[in-house]
Amino acid sequence: MFKIQTLNNIASCGLDIFSNERYTIEKECESPDGILLRSYYMHDMELPENLKAIARAGAGVNNIPVDTCTEKGIVVFNTPGANANAVKEMVLASMLLSSRNLLEGVSWAKSLQGQGDVVPKLVEAGKKEYVGREIKGKKLGIIGLGAIGALVANDALSLDMEVIGYDPYVSVETAWRLSRQVQRALSIEQIFSTCDFITIHVPLTEQTKESINAQAFGLMKKGVCLMNFSRGELVNEEDLRVALEEGILGSYITDFPNENVLGMKNVIPIPHLGASTLESEENCAIMAARQMRDYLETGNIKNSVNYPNVELPYFGQKRITVAHKNVPNMVGQMTAALAEHGINIADMINRSKGGYAYTVIDIDNSFDATIKDDIATRIRSIEGVAAVRIFQ
Numbered sequence: 001m002f003k004i005q006t007l008n009n010i011a012s013c014g015l016d017i018f019s020n021e022r023y024t025i026e027k028e029c030e031s032p033d034g035i036l037l038r039s040y041y042m043h044d045m046e047l048p049e050n051l052k053a054i055a056r057a058g059a060g061v062n063n064i065p066v067d068t069c070t071e072k073g074i075v076v077f078n079t080p081g082a083n084a085n086a087v088k089e090m091v092l093a094s095m096l097l098s099s100r101n102l103l104e105g106v107s108w109a110k111s112l113q114g115q116g117d118v119v120p121k122l123v124e125a126g127k128k129e130y131v132g133r134e135i136k137g138k139k140l141g142i143i144g145l146g147a148i149g150a151l152v153a154n155d156a157l158s159l160d161m162e163v164i165g166y167d168p169y170v171s172v173e174t175a176w177r178l179s180r181q182v183q184r185a186l187s188i189e190q191i192f193s194t195c196d197f198i199t200i201h202v203p204l205t206e207q208t209k210e211s212i213n214a215q216a217f218g219l220m221k222k223g224v225c226l227m228n229f230s231r232g233e234l235v236n237e238e239d240l241r242v243a244l245e246e247g248i249l250g251s252y253i254t255d256f257p258n259e260n261v262l263g264m265k266n267v268i269p270i271p272h273l274g275a276s277t278l279e280s281e282e283n284c285a286i287m288a289a290r291q292m293r294d295y296l297e298t299g300n301i302k303n304s305v306n307y308p309n310v311e312l313p314y315f316g317q318k319r320i321t322v323a324h325k326n327v328p329n330m331v332g333q334m335t336a337a338l339a340e341h342g343i344n345i346a347d348m349i350n351r352s353k354g355g356y357a358y359t360v361i362d363i364d365n366s367f368d369a370t371i372k373d374d375i376a377t378r379i380r381s382i383e384g385v386a387a388v389r390i391f392q
């Protein structure tokens with residue numbers, strides 16, 4: 001039996017993927033084999049001894065201590081693209097929302113309740129206060145052309161916007177998906193200095209943290225609308241306050257309000273609703289659960305952020321999987337440990353990702369529990385090995 005702990009509510013269609021015969025699913029759990037979560041902050045949590053995998057039903061993994069997991073051989077998954085459409089719709093909606101002064105207009109219209117028959121007259125007299133601008137013909141800059149950025153780019157073109165994107169690490173798949181009409185910015189400064197709307201779609205990392213700061217605001221056109229559906233920490237808050245006060249930013253639309261940001265001028269705060277649609281919650285839950293189940297049952301890895309994708313067909317044969325440092329002679333030491341017991345390797349795969357690697361070894365021989373324990377102990381004792389699993 002495998003134990004799965006859920007740290008957030010996960011759509012039931014995802015949890016249904018785990019059969020009752022092989023899994024228990026609990027919110028409180030002593031020593032889970034797998035953890036499923038959304039935005040739960042895991043950095044303060046002690047990682048359970050037996051934990052093998054963490055699946056984030058969503059994109060951002062900054063709430064998970066990924067480096068520590070890697071060192072312990074815990075595979076961390078996310079669900080690339082599964083909530084991208086939900087966020088794209090939110091970006092398009094918020095651009096329209098801000099350019100047409102919709103929030104202010106709606107709230108003023110509601111305030112007229114109780115004025116009786118004169119309401120239509122008051123509406124016609126007051127509407128001039130809420131005149132907006134059309135987004136057609138305006139220039140949209142997109143920082144990060146991944147799953148979300150690429151969708152936003154293509155759909156903004158169909159709204160007749162001029163679209164320019166910046167992503168020095170853009171993947172081949174994204175490049176194929178992007179319309180050829182999307183212009184390529186050669187530097188992030190080109191986005192800052194030329195756009196009427198700017199939207200950020202990069203992960204929060206040491207490199208991207210507070211990358212939207214005074215220097216960036218200093219380059220922007222007066223009155224630009226900045227949209228942040230990625231993470232609050234991408235923007236330096238003090239510099240943001242100044243840019244809003246000085247009118248450099250006409251509006252800041254954020255999915256990550258906090259006390260400080262709520263007090264700033266011309267902020268449109270959204271309560272982290274970017275991925276909160278039924279469709280996206282189901283897509284993410286199904287993808288996360290499938291990846292977790294496949295890893296627990298076969299050792300195969302798909303869409304991990306810290307270990308490489310590895311897939312070797314599994315038909316119930318004996319299998320050893322090893323998460324280890326990406327250094328010379330690891331595989332040699334593992335096969336030597338197997339040779340000690342006269343064990344023959346039927347198939348094998350080794351892949352690396354950055355400083356770590358993952359090896360899957362399929363075995364012809366059958367062996368008893370004592371030999372199994374000895375193999376596990378020998379491989380675990382190799383310097384640089386983070387985790388060993390034996391399937392039989």
Ligand SMILES: NC(=O)c1ccc[n+]([C@@H]2O[C@H](COP(=O)([O-])OP(=O)(O)OC[C@H]3O[C@@H](n4cnc5c(N)ncnc54)[C@H](O)[C@@H]3O)[C@@H](O)[C@H]2O)c1
Pocket residue numbers: 058059060061080081083084087143144145146147148149166167168169170171174201202203204207208229230231255272273274275276
């Ligand atoms: N508001 C929400 O509910 C919500 C939902 C989904 C994702 N997100 C956030 O949005 C982020 C992006 O999501 P995604 O699904 O598009 O991820 P993704 O991995 O598909 O795309 C991220 C893109 O950013 C690019 N990138 C990385 N560093 C960069 C840099 N310094 N400059 C420019 N580009 C850079 C990458 O090359 C990649 O193409 C997530 O990491 C998450 O933080 C928020």
Ligand SMILES: O=C(O)[C@H](O)COP(=O)(O)O
Pocket residue numbers: 038039057058059060061083272274275276
């Ligand atoms: O990174 C993500 O996928 C989003 O921020 C969504 O977070 P949520 O699953 O908590 O809505």
